[in-house]
Amino acid sequence: KSVLAAETDEQAMDRIRERFDILTEMTKATVSGDIRAMIVSGPPGVGKSYGVETEIEKACLFDKLAGKRLRAEVVKGSATPIGLFETLYKYSDENCVIVFDDCDSILLDDVALNLLKGALDSYGERWISWNADMKDEDLPRTFKFTGTIIFISNKDLERLDQAVRSRAMCVDLSMTQAQKIERMEVLVADPEFLEDYSTAYKADAINFLRENMNSIRNLSLRTLIAATKIRAEGGNWKALAKYVITQGA
Numbered sequence: 198k199s200v201l202a203a204e205t206d207e208q209a210m211d212r213i214r215e216r217f218d219i220l221t222e223m224t225k226a227t228v229s230g231d232i233r234a235m236i237v238s239g240p241p242g243v244g245k246s247y248g249v250e251t252e253i254e255k256a257c258l259f260d261k262l263a264g265k266r267l268r269a270e271v272v273k274g275s276a277t278p279i280g281l282f283e284t285l286y287k288y289s290d291e292n293c294v295i296v297f298d299d300c301d302s303i304l305l306d307d308v309a310l311n312l313l314k315g316a317l318d319s320y321g322e323r324w325i326s327w328n329a330d331m332k333d334e335d336l337p338r339t340f341k342f343t344g345t346i347i348f349i350s351n352k353d354l355e356r357l358d359q360a361v362r363s364r365a366m367c368v369d370l371s372m373t374q375a376q377k378i379e380r381m382e383v384l385v386a387d388p389e390f391l392e393d394y395s396t397a398y399k400a401d402a403i404n405f406l407r408e409n410m411n412s413i414r415n416l417s418l419r420t421l422i423a424a425t426k427i428r429a430e431g432g433n434w435k436a437l438a439k440y441v442i443t444q445g446a
Contacts, residue, residue, distance in 0.1 A: 212376075213372070213376055213379050213380050213383065214383060216368070216369075216370055217244070217248060217370075217380075217383075219368060220237060220245075220248045220249070220368050220370070221248060221252055223235050223366055223368055224248065224249050224252040224253070224347070225252055225256070226366075227294065227345050227347055227366075228252065228253060228256045228267070228269075228294050228345070229256075230291055230345055232345065232366050233317060233319070233345055233346070233364075233365075234316075234317045234345060234346045234347070234348075234364060234365035234366070235346075235347045235348070235365055235366045235367070235368065236347075236348045236350065236354070236357065236361070236362060236365045236366070236367045236368070237249060237347065237348065237349045237350070237368045237370065238350050238351075238352060238353065238354040238357070238367070238368070238369055238370065238371070239351070239369065239370030239371050239372065240351060240370075240371065240372065240377075240417065241299075241351045241415070241417055242415070242416075242417020242418045242419045242420070243370055243372060243377060243380055243417065243418065244380065244384065244418060245349050245370055246298050246299075246349055249296060249298075249347055249349060250271065250296070253269050253294065253296065256269075257269055267292050267293075267294070268288060268292060268293045268294075269293070269294050269295075269296065270284065270287070270288050270293070270294075270295050270296070271296045271298055272284060272295065272296065272297050272298065272300050273298045273299055273300060274299070274300060275300065275302040276297075276300055276302055276303050276309070277302075277309075278303075278306055278308040278309040278312060279327070279331070281303050281309050281312055281313075282312055282325065282327050282336070283336060285312065285316055285325055285340075285342055285344075286325075286336060286337065286340050288344050289325075289340055289341065289342045289343060289344055290343055290344060291343040291344065292344075293344040293345070294344065294345045294346070294347065295344060295345070295346050295347070296346075296347045296349065297346065297347070297348050297349065298349045299349060299350065299351060300348075301350055301351075301352060304348070304350065304352075304357055304358060304361065308329075310358050310360070310361060312325055312327075313346075313361055314360055314361065314364065315342070316342045316344075316346060317346065317361065317364035317365060318364065319364055322341060323341065323342045323343070324339060324340070324341055324342070325339065325340055325341075325342050326338060326339040327339075346365075348361075348365070353371065354367055354369050354371075374410040374411065374413075374416055375410070377410075377416050377417070378403065378406060378407050378410060378416075381403055381406070381418065381421050382403060384418070384421075385399045385400070385403060385421075391422065391425055394425050394426075394428075394429055395429075398425055398428045398429050399421075399425050401428050402421055402424035402425040402427075402428050402438075403421065403424075405424055405428070405435060405438055406420060406421060406424055406442075409439060409442070409443065412443045413442055413443055414443075420442055423438075423441065423442060424438050424442060427441065
């Protein structure tokens with residue numbers, strides 16, 4: 198490569214690192230309660246959940262050792278409005294953080310969105326109310342919410358409800374195919390990532406993905422993991438990887 202091209206690649210790598218450094222710092226601030234809510238958006242398989250949950254685990258361990266009582270709840274998949282109300286109530290105190298991971302149903306439902314607006318209100322006390330029928334008599338109709346919330350979504354940031362976005366700090370991790378490869382190179386440099394496989398196998402897998410990235414529909418960390426495992430099998434691994442991965446792995 199030319200010197201200019203090398204500098205451009207390094208600048209791109211720096212931008213990716215900066216985004217994930219921001220994700221780390223924002224997660225810490227949300228867990229500590231300095232930020233009431235955060236939205237992390239971007240394509241699947243770039244390390245959004247890994248980055249958030251790693252910092253939460255560190256915080257929980259730290260607080261446990263310090264004798265504090267930090268509670269974290271990760272909600273995955275779909276959730277009904279009443280299910281959301283119940284979760285917000287259960288984790289309503291200031292020592293709690295709720296992570297809605299790939300739980301886009303609550304970001305599309307009008308009733309759920311109204312609940313979230315109350316939970317994320319930027320001014321004064323945050324009161325959440327349920328005025329419809331309720332089967333669970335143990336749940337209050339109204340409660341004060343002082344916890345924090347993190348949303349992790351595969352949807353483009355601009356497709357999410359504007360009122361919710363305006364009440365949260367947003368981290369956009371959208372990437373081009375080339376930038377995803379660059380992110381993978383950063384992760385592979387960590388010896389704990391795919392630690393059961395040699396550095397040479399991981400490097401071969403990344404080079405393969407780079408050569409074929411324009412024909413891979415869903416390029417992600419899952420693709421890297423699949424390519425690395427296939428590489429470890431040996432033989433005519435590139436042909437097998439191309440067949441498996443370009444079909445949408």
